[in-house]
Amino acid sequence: MLRKIMKWTGRVLLLLLLLVIGYYTKAYISVENRRQKVYTIKPLHLDIPTDSANIALGKRLVTVKGCDDCHGKDLGGRTIFEKEGMGRLVARNLTKGEGGLRPGFGTEDWIRAIRHGVQPDGKPLIYMPAGDYNQLSETDLKAIIAYCSQVPPVNRKHPDSEIGPGATIATDLGALSLFEAESIDHTLPPPPAQEEKVTAEFGKYVALVCTHCHQPNMKGKPEEDGTPDISSTGKSAKWTDEQFFRTLRTGKRPDGTALKAPMPWQMTSAFSDTEMRALRMYLRSI
Ligand code: HEC
Ligand code: HEC
Known part of the structure; x- marks a missing residue:
């Protein structure tokens, strides 16, 4: 009896192992194909200034x-x-x-x-x-x-x-x-030069660098990876301008808690006043 059970347990384990190996092989091949894919791109033609x-x-x-x-x-x-x-x-x-x-x-x-x-x-x-x-x-x-x-x-x-x-x-x-x-849509041309002004439009431009973590709609993925909602429905929308700017400049929230990695507050701490105000205006408008 015991022997029979052992034999069956062995077979089930072997089957599971084969399934895992099978899945991993499929995943590996698929990711490797994505990594080896060749993108045919026509880069912009730009003259790089040296001044x-x-x-x-x-x-x-x-x-x-x-x-x-x-x-x-x-x-x-x-x-x-x-x-x-x-x-x-x-x-x-x-x-x-x-x-x-x-x-x-x-x-x-x-x-x-x-x-x-x-x-x-x-x-x-x-x-x-x-x-x-x-x-x-x-x-x-x-x-x-x-x-x-x-x-x-x-x-x-x-x-x-x-x-x-x-x-x-x-x-x-x-x-x-x-x-x-x-x-990426590789055919999109770049936008025209941006005027550094306190407008939601310029704020949207500043916020481009937030999108890969906070998502294009700025609502983050709080459940999946803990990236918070920073749009008008997020907690930070209730902060005063002063509190919002100070948080992004010092890495400390109004309640004293630190902004944890990977939030790159060293990057936002270098934002100019205009960039901060425009960003704030944009985030509150969405
Ligand atoms: C989130 C981290 C991150 C940020 C932000 C980032 N990079 Fe990168 N970059 C990488 C990584 C990782 C690689 C290498 C990828 C690889 O090994 O395939 C890379 C590769 C590159 C390469 C290719 C170099 C080579 O030898 O082929 C260039 C050029 C580059 N980055 C420029 C920039 C510039 C300019 C910026 C800002 C506008 C920037 N990166 C922002 C992570 C980043
Ligand atoms: C590399 C990913 C990443 C990028 C890029 C990023 N963030 Fe974050 N951000 C986070 C994470 C993760 C947190 C949560 C940190 C924590 O748990 O303390 C956060 C937290 C915040 C908070 C606090 C929100 C709250 O409710 O407590 C604000 C405000 C914020 N980010 C604004 C920005 C802005 C503005 C940009 C772009 C200029 C930006 N972040 C770019 C990952 C990122």
């Missing part, structure tokens, strides 16, 4: 658009996530130093990466939030490239980003979106 005003504008934008939050203050890159079984995300070294951009990385390659989330060979970059940047104006895009192209070289080699088994499954199930290139 000091544009470089200064680019330096500011690299902070307020969050680039240096991931790629490091010196743009020498850093590992932004690493966990056994999940994988590793490396925001690459964007300088011309050792371990930096490949030789000949030109304006079109910058545009492909920033606006489309795609590498020079057409394959998607992993976790680079190009969806937030696809609608940057030409003026802003040019200034960012102008600044990045002339930063001092940083010699820092990194291992490649890696999609581990956990991340493969999460990506296959749609719980993790690693390839921004998949959700």
Whole structure:
């Protein structure tokens, strides 16, 4: 009797194991296909300025658009996530130093990466939030490239980003979106240059960099990943302007609690008064 039970338990376990292996193989192949997909993109044709005003504008934008939050203050890159079984995300070294951009990385390659989330060979970059940047104006895009192209070289080699088994499954199930290139309309032109004014329209432009976490409707995904609603129906809509600005500048809410990672408040702390007021106006209008 006992023997029979053991035999059956063994068979059930074997069957389960085969099912798990079968599912994982399917997930792995599917994610690998997405990773190897080649996007045919016609990058904008832009002449990159080299004057000091544009470089200064680019330096500011690299902070307020969050680039240096991931790629490091010196743009020498850093590992932004690493966990056994999940994988590793490396925001690459964007300088011309050792371990930096490949030789000949030109304006079109910058545009492909920033606006489309795609590498020079057409394959998607992993976790680079190009969806937030696809609608940057030409003026802003040019200034960012102008600044990045002339930063001092940083010699820092990194291992490649890696999609581990956990991340493969999460990506296959749609719980993790690693390839921004998949959700971008690659034919959209950039919007006209934005006037820095306290208007909801400019606020919407400022809020582009909030969308990959708080979602395009700014309602977040409180149940799924804890990203709060910051639209007019969210808790923060009840704060005074002063409280709202102070929270985004200091990383502390009016009730004293800290804004936890991954909320990039170092990025919002660099917002100008106009950017803050316009952002607030936009968030309250939706
Ligand atoms: C949320 C983190 C994050 C932010 C914010 C971010 N990046 Fe990235 N970026 C990455 C990651 C991760 C990679 C590498 C992806 C890979 O390994 O496939 C990357 C890759 C790149 C590359 C490709 C480099 C190469 O060697 O091919 C460029 C260029 C780039 N980023 C520029 C920018 C710029 C400019 C900004 C701001 C406008 C920015 N990034 C903002 C995470 C980020
Ligand atoms: C990388 C993801 C990410 C990005 C980008 C991001 N946020 Fe957040 N934000 C979060 C998370 C996660 C929290 C919750 C933090 C916590 O639990 O303490 C948060 C919290 C907040 C809060 C506090 C809300 C509350 O109800 O307590 C505000 C306000 C906020 N974010 C505004 C913004 C704005 C404005 C932008 C864009 C300029 C932005 N965030 C960009 C992830 C992000």
